[in-house]
Amino acid sequence: MKxxxxxxxxxxxVLPENYEYIQVNAANNPHFCPLTDDTGDHISEKNPHFCxxxxxxxxxxxDTESDIVGLAxxxxxxxxxxxxxxxxxxxxxKDVTKWLNEFDMIASRRQTFGISVEAQLQQCVHAHDLILxxxxxxxxxPDYLEAYDKVMQGKKTYLCNLxxxxxxxxxxxxxxxxxxxxxxxxxxxxxxxxxxxxxxYGYLAERLFTxxxxxxxxxxxxxxxxxxGDSKLQKIKNKFKQKVFGR
Numbered sequence: 001m002k003x004x005x006x007x008x009x010x011x012x013x014v015l016p017e018n019y020e021y022i023q024v025n026a027a028n029n030p031h032f033c034p035l036t037d038d039t040g041d042h043i044s045e046k047n048p049h050f051c052x053x054x055x056x057x058x059x060x061x062x063d064t065e066s067d068i069v070g071l072a073x074x075x076x077x078x079x080x081x082x083x084x085x086x087x088x089x090x091x092x093x094k095d096v097t098k099w100l101n102e103f104d105m106i107a108s109r110r111q112t113f114g115i116s117v118e119a120q121l122q123q124c125v126h127a128h129d130l131i132l133x134x135x136x137x138x139x140x141x142p143d144y145l146e147a148y149d150k151v152m153q154g155k156k157t158y159l160c161n162l163x164x165x166x167x168x169x170x171x172x173x174x175x176x177x178x179x180x181x182x183x184x185x186x187x188x189x190x191x192x193x194x195x196x197x198x199x200x201y202g203y204l205a206e207r208l209f210t211x212x213x214x215x216x217x218x219x220x221x222x223x224x225x226x227x228x229g230d231s232k233l234q235k236i237k238n239k240f241k242q243k244v245f246g247r
Contacts, residue, residue: 001018001066001067001068001069001070001093001096001097002018002019002020002063002065002066002068002069002070003018003019003020003069003070003071003072003091003164004019004020004021004022004035004055004059004069004070004071004072005019005020005021005022005071005072005073005074005077006021006022006024006037006052006055006071006072006073006074007021007022007023007024007033007073007074008023008024008025008029008047008074009032009074010032010033011074013074013228015087016087016090016092017092017093018092018093019072019090020035021033021034021035021074022035022036022037022055022058023035023036023037024037024044024047024051024052024054024055025037025044025047025048025054026038026044027042027044027045027047028044028045028047028048037054037055037057037058039058039062040058040061040062041058041061041062042054042057042058042061042062043057043058044058046201048195048198048199049185049190049198049199049200049201049202050181050201050202051161051199051201051202052071052073052161052202053161053181053201053202053205055071056071056161056174056205057174057178059071059170060170060171060174060175060178063167066167067166067167068093068096068097068100068164068165068166068167069164069165069167069170070091070096070106070162070163070164070165071161071162071163071164072162073160073162074228075227075228076108076160076162076225076226076227076228077090077225077226077228078090078091078106078107078108078162078164078223078224078225078226079091079223079224079225079226080095080223080224081224082224084226085226085228089226090226091106091164091223096164099221100164100165100166102219102221103219103220103221104165104169104216104218104219104220105163105164105165105169105213105218105219105220105221106163106164106165106220106221106222106223107158107162107163107164107209107220107221107222107223108158108159108160108162108163108222108223108224108225109222109223109224109225110156110157110158110210110222111156111157111158111159112155112156113155113156113157114155115155116152116153116154116155117151117152117153117154117155117156117157117207117210118130118152118153121152121203121204121207124196124197124199124203125197125200125203125204126193126197129188129200129204130152132184132187132188133180133184133204134148134149136180136183136184136187137180139183140179140180140183141176141179141180143215144211144212144215146215147211147214147215148208148211150214151207151210151211151214152207156210157206157207157210158206158209158210158213158220159206160206160225161202161205161206161209162225163209173209173212176212177205177208177209177212180208181201181204181205184201184204185201188200
């Protein structure tokens, strides 16, 4: 098993066994990490638009040895304990192997919005790009349109592109995902887009992951997301301790 931890800046935190940093956007920046996303078959130069997808693509094309692969971020890692920052609760090889005998994939817990997934996404991207995405799915993978509409009209979705699965499943998902995104990319004009709006494909992939899961009836083992250095989490933990222990 290899869990890749995408990072765009030096991060000195030592990772547990089976975890390894991968520097993303390496084609556009000086290297600081032994493993970078601009080696082999890569799309590193697209990182400003594809975000952590450049790491997902790199794993797809270049990891030919791991039976199980996954992606985490330098600040977001999957954990079994909601209020723990301890690495001992991160998804380890023993747990992952056991879970993947019962589930198809392991991912962060689904998020629920007060509005539709489509309406929430339009806070980050342009509405005409969502129209273009649906048109592209209609050409490239029309059998996914029903699932796409259901996800976009619903209020629940997976976020952050954090997931772990067997390499064969990873490859199948990537083949589907990038066939859609690369086709859509041919028709997108980002003139005048803000830095956030230019992260278009990273945002879309989060929702497309949910579409893929729904259409294929995949069983997902949901884990908590530990956000390293999250002050909000620390406040919750402190409040809990004060309520339970009086301190």
